[in-house]
Amino acid sequence: MTEELASAMAAAARAWLDMLTADQRAIAVGPMPSAEASDAERRRWFYTPTDHGGLTLHQQRPAQQRAAMRLVASGLSRPGFVTVATTMGLENVLDHTEGFVARFDRERGRDPGLYYLRVFGDPAPGGTWGWRFGGHHVSLNNLVVGGAVAATTPCFMGADPASSELLGGAVNRPLGRVEDLARTLVKSLDPRVAVLSPKAPSDFVTANRTTVATGNRVIPLAGIWRDERFPDPAEQAKLQALSDAIDAAAGYTESDHSALEYTAVPKGVAGAAMSPDQREVLRALLDTYFGRVPAAVAPSYDDAALDAVHFAWAGPTEPGAPHYYRVQGPRLLLEWDNTQRNANHAHSVWRDPENDFGLDVLATHRRDHH
Template identity: 35%
Template sequence: MMKPVTYVRPRWTGLFPAVITAALLGCGAQPPRPAGGAAGSDTAAWAGTARTFLSTLNDRQRAVASFPFDHPERTRWAYVPERRTGIPLQMMDAGQRAAAFEFLSTGLSERGTGLARGIIELEGILRDLEGAGSLLGPPRDPELYFLALFAGPGGTHPWGWSFEGHHLSVNVTDLGPHGQIVAPLFMGANPARVPSGPRAGTRLLAAEEDLAFELLHMLDPRQRARATIAAQPSEDILTRNVPVVGGMAFAGLPAAEMTIAQQRQLRRLLELYAGRMADSAASRQLRRIDEAGFERLHFAWAGAHQPREPHYYRIHGPTVLVEYDNAQSNANHVHTVWRDLENDFGGDLLRRHYARQPHR
């Protein structure tokens, strides 16, 4: 079983925080801005909000938030409650937090940003529900969400950034003309359904569960048997927090064997996950899925065929893997992730970028 990465905040020496600050604040080299197109909009939006965010920080805060692009922390990610690399919300004032969430919205859609805020709110709800018992386990703190920026030498492309804490990991790589890669993108919810209190009944990731059950029940008995890969689900997503997803065999029901109505439902579910990203990034992901062959997607299911019992599903194709798991805490604890099988953390596009524009 793969264990989550444990993060240790690195100690910084030298001038790198000053370099990235100078570049983004306009005191040195400006980030390249491609002419026109969605990719240019991605870069312009991220660079502008990065400048705004960094301008709110003092020197110490910038040093905590800024890293070179090739630092190993860029490709380490986790979704358990622990300290991360970067500047935490608890180290920011109200204005800085507002700028940080504006920055987050350059990689996520309006819905995605709302989900991120909801996950952070759930952390406080979970702390209240656990009460004194939480002292025996990991801290539940809505202020332990961390923003980290990564930039190339002299503040050049490629760029990257992450926003991460318990049940949330947003990893963005900006490659200029190639636009943004928003992957891995993890979102979870505990409790999946709030049992009591002012927010009782709230289901932050309701659509991710409901649309999948609708698709499962649209399948005929033969199709459902083909889609079901296990009677019991794992207690977590299968890929955990590996930096790169290795070869996973296709399993379950191929979209090629679905009816038109079932394929449309599968697309709705896939678009729900892609819709967490900024529009341009989502469009590029969906276009690549279609180019690789939508009919090659596989829908796999494990566990119960009804809600409120442990269940798992995934959507797996040549370029994408979406996983959903609701098996912990009496099936009231959801983990979901979007993996770009070619371009997590930039991946193949990043290698192509370096081949064409060598960096020291």
């Protein structure tokens, strides 16, 4: 099944690349994936409104954009694609929220056309190649090795605003279940074990690091950008001030960071210690992450694997308060935070600490075939 999916991805990638001019292809194509230093660019990922690397939708004609989105859709389930498309559209809502002002040293700071697509290597049938799509609050990373999908993480989806009004009193919450299921679970667990801190961190503990490692702590917002500084000193000062304000609002001390820092040994409540009802909520929560990708590549956790999955929370548990949670287990790390903009700015990521970007598979492939 993963071979069929890889074939569909490759066909979509070739169709998109065939529509591009030589100048566009120079931006849209990167080096072949490998376990070497030449692959460093593919392993860089972001979720801020920075340059994610690749050809933007703005740089493409409508027919090219359609082909680009067909490739993006090939790596997502229908709900996953709808969520990504909604997140991209929220850039217009965020622009409205902020008063339609220019930001980040560019003509339009909140921009639904500023999403980047890049193919790494040659998407030939049976080959080894990858693709990445990203922009503000979206980061999708896919690797094909030997004609089979080998990795789909890191997989990031966010929403700002996380909750916004619709006509007739309806509410738009693209990641609502990702938040609500976790809150239901934590409220049913012993807070002495499940809640690591009464205060939520300002963002993910592992941030956008290429690899996850023991001791990882929150990186300030200003550090999660492609370039170290904006050319315009005034824009850089604005970003730094925003970053400082977010950290100040979190109010994290050394002991707080220590309580939340990433460790190889999971923190929180293990699935083995949960009741059947709690385990069902945990499974449903996992599905809000695994269900982002096609069924052929979605992980499956049996009862034994679920025993080793741990859930931990930080911050108050009532709706509307800044909060964070982490789900950690074999080949699994999920992080969620909704702390910024008065807890109406959500981030969620699914990672495989052993095989993000397919590094483990690539190393094995290189050993066995070279």
